[in-house]
Amino acid sequence: MNVPYPVIKPREGFADAYRAAIGGAFVALKDAVDELTFTVTRDGLVEACRTARDQFGYQQLMEIAAADYPERPERFEVNYHLLSVTENHRIRLKVTTDEETPVPSVTSLWPVAGWLEREVFDMYGVTFAGNSDLRRILTDYGFEGYPLRKDFPQTGYVELRYSEAEKRVIYEPVDLPQDFRNFDFQMPWEGAEYSLPGDEKAMPQAPGAPSPAPPPSAPKAAEKKPAAKKPAAKKPPT
Numbered sequence: 570m571n572v573p574y575p576v577i578k579p580r581e582g583f584a585d586a587y588r589a590a591i592g593g594a595f596v597a598l599k600d601a602v603d604e605l606t607f608t609v610t611r612d613g614l615v616e617a618c619r620t621a622r623d624q625f626g627y628q629q630l631m632e633i634a635a636a637d638y639p640e641r642p643e644r645f646e647v648n649y650h651l652l653s654v655t656e657n658h659r660i661r662l663k664v665t666t667d668e669e670t671p672v673p674s675v676t677s678l679w680p681v682a683g684w685l686e687r688e689v690f691d692m693y694g695v696t697f698a699g700n701s702d703l704r705r706i707l708t709d710y711g712f713e714g715y716p717l718r719k720d721f722p723q724t725g726y727v728e729l730r731y732s733e734a735e736k737r738v739i740y741e742p743v744d745l746p747q748d749f750r751n752f753d754f755q756m757p758w759e760g761a762e763y764s765l766p767g768d769e770k771a772m773p774q775a776p777g778a779p780s781p782a783p784p785p786s787a788p789k790a791a792e793k794k795p796a797a798k799k800p801a802a803k804k805p806p807t
Contacts, residue, residue, distance in 0.1 A: 591617045606661040627651040633685035674699035692717040
């Protein structure tokens with residue numbers, strides 16, 4: 570059967586066994602297209618990851634991804650994608666947090682989490698307690714803001730360009746000049762706000778108004794007169 574998603578063979582009884590193993594760290598479980606997502610508490614995240622690795626064979630941390638929901642009190646979701654090589658199975662662990670509360674780092678379990686947590690920090694501003702090298706990794710030095718937050722402006726706050734005068738790259742506030750752009754969102758049959766050449770012909774005229782003067786005509790080339798016929802030569806008398 571063809572399906573639009575990777576087929577993952579479910580692990581019978583795993584969900585219940587893992588839920589019992591993590592105890593109070595469990596918050597919720599979602600099963601969609603045979604993919605399991607466990608929502609856990611922030612304080613229980615590290616132990617939940619350790620349990621998944623040591624007791625259930627999820628050896629690899631494949632990715633840490635975040636999502637932003639500004640309308641929620643804890644606007645950020647941080648997702649940990651785990652892979653079991655021996656069982657050929659994947660699960661996802663999820664925690665939520667806000668702009669101020671840090672998430673425990675899992676670098677003690679998977680050193681690769683150092684870079685993955687830095688990416689989430691760089692894009693969303695989520696901090697990770699226990700990460701000893703939490704620096705920006707994708708944006709430039711001195712970058713302001715967090716680009717993947719929903720309230721981050723699409724144009725950013727600053728733009729950079731090479732200054733020929735200073736011989737270096739400089740930062741300036743974003744400036745989007747629109748001098749040569751006139752946006753008209755009216756429908757074509759509603760009429761535009763500007764006039765095009767020839768539109769004056771369609772303007773209604775008051776009764777008795779003079780007709781517009783015709784355009785000047787191009788001068789005609791001078792007509793050539795036919796050449797005069799030469800008289801026929803007379804024959805000499807014989």
